[in-house]
Amino acid sequence: xxxxxxxxxxxxxxxxxxxxxxxxxxxxxxxxxxxxxxxxxxxxxxxxxxxxxxxxxxxxxxxxxxxxxxxxxxxxxxxxxxxxxxxxxxxxxxxxxxxxxxxxxxxxxxxxxxxxxxxxxxxxxxxxxxxxxxxxxxxxxxxxxxxxxxxxxxxxxxxxxxxxxxxxxxxxxxxxxxxxxxxxxxxxxxxxxxxxxxxxxxxxxxxxxxxxxxxxxxxxxxxxxxxxxxxxxxxxxxxxxxxxxxxxxxxxxxxxxxxxxxxxxxxxxxxxxxxxxxxxxxxxxxxxxxxxxxxxxxxxxxxxxxxxxxxxxxxxxxxxxxxxxxxxxxxxxxxxx
Amino acid sequence: xxxxxxxxxxxxxxxxxxxxxxxxxxxxxxxxxxxxxxxxxxxxxxxxxxxxxxxxxxxxxxxxxxxxxxxxxxxxxxxxxxxxxxxxxxxxxxxxxxxxxxxxxxxxxxxxxxxxxxxxxxxxxxxx
Numbered sequence: 001x002x003x004x005x006x007x008x009x010x011x012x013x014x015x016x017x018x019x020x021x022x023x024x025x026x027x028x029x030x031x032x033x034x035x036x037x038x039x040x041x042x043x044x045x046x047x048x049x050x051x052x053x054x055x056x057x058x059x060x061x062x063x064x065x066x067x068x069x070x071x072x073x074x075x076x077x078x079x080x081x082x083x084x085x086x087x088x089x090x091x092x093x094x095x096x097x098x099x100x101x102x103x104x105x106x107x108x109x110x111x112x113x114x115x116x117x118x119x120x121x122x123x124x125x126x127x128x129x130x131x132x133x134x135x136x137x138x139x140x141x142x143x144x145x146x147x148x149x150x151x152x153x154x155x156x157x158x159x160x161x162x163x164x165x166x167x168x169x170x171x172x173x174x175x176x177x178x179x180x181x182x183x184x185x186x187x188x189x190x191x192x193x194x195x196x197x198x199x200x201x202x203x204x205x206x207x208x209x210x211x212x213x214x215x216x217x218x219x220x221x222x223x224x225x226x227x228x229x230x231x232x233x234x235x236x237x238x239x240x241x242x243x244x245x246x247x248x249x250x251x252x253x254x255x256x257x258x259x260x261x262x263x264x265x266x267x268x269x270x271x272x273x274x275x276x277x278x279x280x281x282x283x284x285x286x287x288x289x290x291x292x293x294x295x296x297x298x299x300x301x302x303x304x305x306x307x308x309x310x311x312x313x314x315x316x317x318x319x320x321x322x323x324x325x326x327x328x329x330x331x332x333x334x335x336x337x
Numbered sequence: 338x339x340x341x342x343x344x345x346x347x348x349x350x351x352x353x354x355x356x357x358x359x360x361x362x363x364x365x366x367x368x369x370x371x372x373x374x375x376x377x378x379x380x381x382x383x384x385x386x387x388x389x390x391x392x393x394x395x396x397x398x399x400x401x402x403x404x405x406x407x408x409x410x411x412x413x414x415x416x417x418x419x420x421x422x423x424x425x426x427x428x429x430x431x432x433x434x435x436x437x438x439x440x441x442x443x444x445x446x447x448x449x450x451x452x453x454x455x456x457x458x459x460x461x462x463x464x465x
């Protein structure tokens with residue numbers, strides 16, 4: 001997947017106003033046949049699998065014993081005892097190993113299908129109309145975070161109403177040998193343009209979605225990242241004890257959003273200062289095409305995270321004034337339209 | 338990539354147009370293309386001294402923040418306020434409306450350290 005096709009800002013705006021297709025084939029998919037409880041799968045993931053209706057998805061985490069995030073994943077419940085896990089590209093091997101180690105041996109089948117399954121994301125307020133013409137009216141019935149099988153190009157493919165842009169959107173899972181045909185079919189509609197990794201990053205950042213490896217990793221927990229709504233504390237899971245301990249102790253740092261006073265953008269690894277003291281580093285940052293200013297995220301010392309707090313972002317000869325703001329930066333997305 | 342004749346170029350992809358003892362400069366078509374959508378330009382104050390190949394301005398694109406280096410030593414005698422207000426001019430018109438600043442030269446012999454259009458074209462080919 002290229003960084004850009006015709007330019008990041010154009011692709012970004014086109015996704016917010018029309019519809020764009022993203023080549024997301026680099027991401028990994030695992031198929032798991034297992035009973036959620038007896039296989040331990042429910043313990044490996046932070047979402048409650050038992051209560052998940054069929055053909056719905058959940059965003060959640062695999063944690064280590066210290067509650068550090070091994071990966072953020074999307075869980076698909078295909079059948080009562082059949083699941084698909086969509087994982088990040090760079091963490092694929094570690095994720096697979098973690099699952100293999102912690103899943104029960106009996107009556108469990110774990111398969112990495114990443115090399116045969118391709119993924120395209122269709123995102124933007126017009127994505128539903130575009131997809132109805134290709135996959136049929138069944139698309140209209142898909143609720144947010146639900147999926148189904150649809151007949152496309154003579155194959156039965158999974159389409160879920162999910163995405164990473166804050167807009168109404170869908171993710172399409174298709175066999176490798178059909179993906180180019182599907183890509184071209186989507187682009188036949190003049191409302192659809194291709195968008196690259198650059199726009200994917202600015203779109204997700206504007207809605208405050210974390211990027212694994214930058215904003216969250218094995219050393220951060222869902223608590224500091226402000227992602228506890230994807231962790232079910234009523235069930236047992238790997239990392240739960242560590243989370244409870246941290247909750248009692250209190251947090252030293254928290255993932256915060258900030259906005260600059262100019263068009264200057266925070267960037268990954270810029271240092272963050274308040275009252276002449278270093279209080280954190282930028283984990284993600286960019287120019288925001290929708291807001292016309294710089295936006296970023298980073299972990300700040302907990303006592304300096306109030307909305308409106310003035311901070312300074314620094315790298316060598318670059319010095320940018322910014323303010324802590326609410327997440328998300330951009331609130332006008334068509335996500336739940 | 339557009340590499341106009343009659344200009345001089347640096348290895349860091351700045352261009353210079355010499356007019357008497359004044360040197361107007363900007364970044365090359367190749368540079369603006371590599372940076373992608375330019376969102377911010379920081380230029381020096383007037384009358385500041387600059388040194389050949391030392392940082393003199395900053396350009397930010399959606400992708401990254403990049404230093405711009407002075408192609409020649411001298412004193413800043415003009416800056417383009419248009420590109421500060423409309424940074425996309427650097428993308429749209431790198432050699433014309435997207436110029437960055439003018440340097441009043443102090444050491445004209447430094448021109449020998451720059452490339453002409455032909456040499457810069459070859460330099461781009463070799464480094465692609």
